[in-house]
Amino acid sequence: MRRVPSVVGGRNLKAGGLAAAMAVLIVFPLVFTNPTVTSIAVFTLLFMASATAWNVFSGYTGYVSLGHATFFGTGAYLFAIVAMRFNLSAGSSLFALVPVAGVAAMVVAVPFGLVALRTRRHTFVVITIAVFFIFQMLAFNLGITQGSSGIQVPTPNWSPWTFNNPFYYVSLGIVVFATAVSYFLRRSVLGLQLLAIREDEDRARGLGVPAGKAKLTAFVLSALPVGMAGAVYAYFLGQIFPQFAFSPLFDLSVVLMALFGGIGTIAGPLLGALLLESLQQYFTFQFSNGDLYLVIYGGLFLAVLLLLPRGVIPTVTDYLSRRRARRSSAPAARDSLTQPIGEPRTSPIAIVTGKAP
Amino acid sequence: MTVILEARGVSKRFGGIHALDGCDIEVAQGTISGLIGPNGSGKTTLFNVITGYERVREGEIRLDGRAITNMTPEAVFRLGIGRTFQLTRVFGRLSVMDNMLVASQHDASWARRAFRKAGSHGERAKALELLEFVDIARLANEPAATLSYGQRKLLEFAYVLMADPEFLLLDEPAGGINPSLINTLAERIRALNKEGRTFLVVEHNMEFVMGLCHNVTVMHHGRTLVSGDPETVRRDPRVLDAYLGGVGEDEEADGADGAGAPGAPVSDES
Ligand SMILES: Nc1ncnc2c1ncn2[C@@H]1O[C@H](COP(=O)(O)OP(=O)(O)OP(=O)(O)O)[C@@H](O)[C@H]1O
Numbered sequence: 260m261r262r263v264p265s266v267v268g269g270r271n272l273k274a275g276g277l278a279a280a281m282a283v284l285i286v287f288p289l290v291f292t293n294p295t296v297t298s299i300a301v302f303t304l305l306f307m308a309s310a311t312a313w314n315v316f317s318g319y320t321g322y323v324s325l326g327h328a329t330f331f332g333t334g335a336y337l338f339a340i341v342a343m344r345f346n347l348s349a350g351s352s353l354f355a356l357v358p359v360a361g362v363a364a365m366v367v368a369v370p371f372g373l374v375a376l377r378t379r380r381h382t383f384v385v386i387t388i389a390v391f392f393i394f395q396m397l398a399f400n401l402g403i404t405q406g407s408s409g410i411q412v413p414t415p416n417w418s419p420w421t422f423n424n425p426f427y428y429v430s431l432g433i434v435v436f437a438t439a440v441s442y443f444l445r446r447s448v449l450g451l452q453l454l455a456i457r458e459d460e461d462r463a464r465g466l467g468v469p470a471g472k473a474k475l476t477a478f479v480l481s482a483l484p485v486g487m488a489g490a491v492y493a494y495f496l497g498q499i500f501p502q503f504a505f506s507p508l509f510d511l512s513v514v515l516m517a518l519f520g521g522i523g524t525i526a527g528p529l530l531g532a533l534l535l536e537s538l539q540q541y542f543t544f545q546f547s548n549g550d551l552y553l554v555i556y557g558g559l560f561l562a563v564l565l566l567l568p569r570g571v572i573p574t575v576t577d578y579l580s581r582r583r584a585r586r587s588s589a590p591a592a593r594d595s596l597t598q599p600i601g602e603p604r605t606s607p608i609a610i611v612t613g614k615a616p
Numbered sequence: 617m618t619v620i621l622e623a624r625g626v627s628k629r630f631g632g633i634h635a636l637d638g639c640d641i642e643v644a645q646g647t648i649s650g651l652i653g654p655n656g657s658g659k660t661t662l663f664n665v666i667t668g669y670e671r672v673r674e675g676e677i678r679l680d681g682r683a684i685t686n687m688t689p690e691a692v693f694r695l696g697i698g699r700t701f702q703l704t705r706v707f708g709r710l711s712v713m714d715n716m717l718v719a720s721q722h723d724a725s726w727a728r729r730a731f732r733k734a735g736s737h738g739e740r741a742k743a744l745e746l747l748e749f750v751d752i753a754r755l756a757n758e759p760a761a762t763l764s765y766g767q768r769k770l771l772e773f774a775y776v777l778m779a780d781p782e783f784l785l786l787d788e789p790a791g792g793i794n795p796s797l798i799n800t801l802a803e804r805i806r807a808l809n810k811e812g813r814t815f816l817v818v819e820h821n822m823e824f825v826m827g828l829c830h831n832v833t834v835m836h837h838g839r840t841l842v843s844g845d846p847e848t849v850r851r852d853p854r855v856l857d858a859y860l861g862g863v864g865e866d867e868e869a870d871g872a873d874g875a876g877a878p879g880a881p882v883s884d885e886s
């Protein structure tokens with residue numbers, strides 16, 4: 260009985276925190292009007308959405324995809340090609356293509372998943388990389404993508420001072436959408452099945468979990484926000500090239516962000532992307548050296564592996580709840596928003612080496 | 617007597633090892649049947665073949681007369697065959713309750729239910745009831761990884777029951793369980809059997825098997841050696857031979873779980 264009020268209080272606190280975070284995100288571009296800052300914010304939001312979507316599949320199932328850039332590129336190219344083919348004029352209405360791009364990414368994810376998900380562990384990782392490179396090659400070589408000369412996307416003639424804002428809010432919408440998917444999936448029948456698959460796939464099958472269908476559904480679902488992010492990226496930049504739309508760095512970044520924040524949690528990928536992408540963009544602007552962040556990324560990656568093998572969020576919340584437990588000597592409530600349920604066996608090392616369960 | 621499960625001429629090889637070598641077995645509907653045999657005689661492998669974890673090229677498995685050979689584990693489960701593992705396989709990072717709920721999502725209407733909230737009121741109530749049945753309900757919110765080995769065995773037993781299987785295959789259910797709980801476990805199995813469920817139980821604890829089972833099949837070298845009621849099997853000299861031969865042969869391979877124990881009661885009798 261004693262726990263009930265504290266849980267309700269925790270829930271209110273969480274709802275309050277969420278509302279405050281949303282309020283900050285909504286007024287952000289109105290307060291920080293510097294286009295450099297809002298542009299960094301747009302990229303950051305796109306990565307927050309992508310890392311969250313990646314986590315919906317890889318974080319929940321333990322199948323590490325290094326091929327989600329396929330969906331990003333597909334979304335970007337769908338946007339650019341449709342805009343070019345149909346001579347669409349720039350403006351807010353072009354954003355209507357964003358969900359279409361997300362659906363296109365899902366369509367690509369179906370055969371991709373059917374092939375890749377026949378395998379597990381290392382083989383799965385390798386196949387996702389292979390499929391990704393096939394798509395990059397296609398973008399380089401197909402007529403419709405115009406190869407390495409890329410595609411120009413119409414640019415709206417909005418005032419330079421507020422130019423970034425529509426992109427910012429659409430990206431924020433994708434983040435909210437991806438987070439909602441992640442949140443509701445976590446609580447759903449499918450979500451539970453995905454977590455069971457991560458623990459012991461064969462055992463789950465022996466308890467009637469249709470593992471094939473469950474994995475494919477999660478894979479396809481996780482492609483949706485990534486494809487949408489790709490479309491916004493194409494529109495925002497005004498032009499796309501194969502090596503940037505289908506970028507191996509995207510794959511690595513998304514994984515690193517999720518690892519950094521806490522894999523399998525809802526808040527982890529958001530936090531990881533928020534910190535890492537804004538940092539990266541900042542460095543790029545500061546030192547106008549496009550590759551410096553690679554060094555920083557490498558260093559960070561090692562630091563996370565060594566110091567925070569479970570990511571920031573689980574480590575911090577564990578520390579807090581242990582402290583709370585010590586104070587009140589009451590059992591600490593488990594927080595499914597930030598906790599990767601129970602003791603994790605999925606260390607980043609296990610994941611990158613494909614040994615994750 | 618109707619036969620619920622039937623295996624005919626099932627053979628399974630791992631490299632040079634004939635884990636199953638033309639194995640035949642019949643389980644009568646509504647019975648508790650025992651499956652015993654020395655270490656390495658192929659009991660677990662037979663379970664794996666029946667439940668779709670191993671594929672075979674030779675032989676046939678029938679459930680209620682219908683061939684189920686080489687079906688997937690999920691399909692076999694949906695037909696009403698539940699199974700526990702010799703080395704427990706619970707979902708360590710999920711809570712005990714979530715472990716139970718994983719097993720309740722077995723219907724064919726998966727696509728309709730996949731996006732609903734996991735664990736309806738009814739399912740949770742049923743899960744709690746089953747956890748109480750095996751006496752671990754107080755651990756419902758703990759991660760399964762924190763359970764002791766015996767508690768995990770009980771959890772496996774409980775979550776298999778979530779889907780109301782007609783037929784249960786238990787691989788050494790008493791192994792690692794607190795001796796004071798073994799009688800309770802036998803009681804539980806009997807109670808479920810009274811409800812009409814059929815059991816096939818692999819177990820090295822002879823007292824447990826002989827006291828519980830209506831019928832016992834002995835396997836040796838991947839084949840059925842003897843089958844009959846516990847008394848007949850106990851008296852059969854071939855069984856003793858198998859175990860005596862088996863003890864020396866298998867001691868170095870697997871001394872850990874209850875080797876020695878199987879031999880003793882049998883030799884006492886004859
Ligand atoms: N996956 C496998 N790969 C190779 N050999 C295997 C495999 N599974 C079983 N075997 C071998 O097949 C034989 C039968 O093993 P099985 O596990 O079925 O015996 P068992 O009767 O269950 O023994 P125990 O009483 O020790 O559990 C053994 O020699 C075992 O080493």
Ligand SMILES: [Mg+2]
Nearest residue numbers: 659660661702
């Ligand atoms: Mg065995």
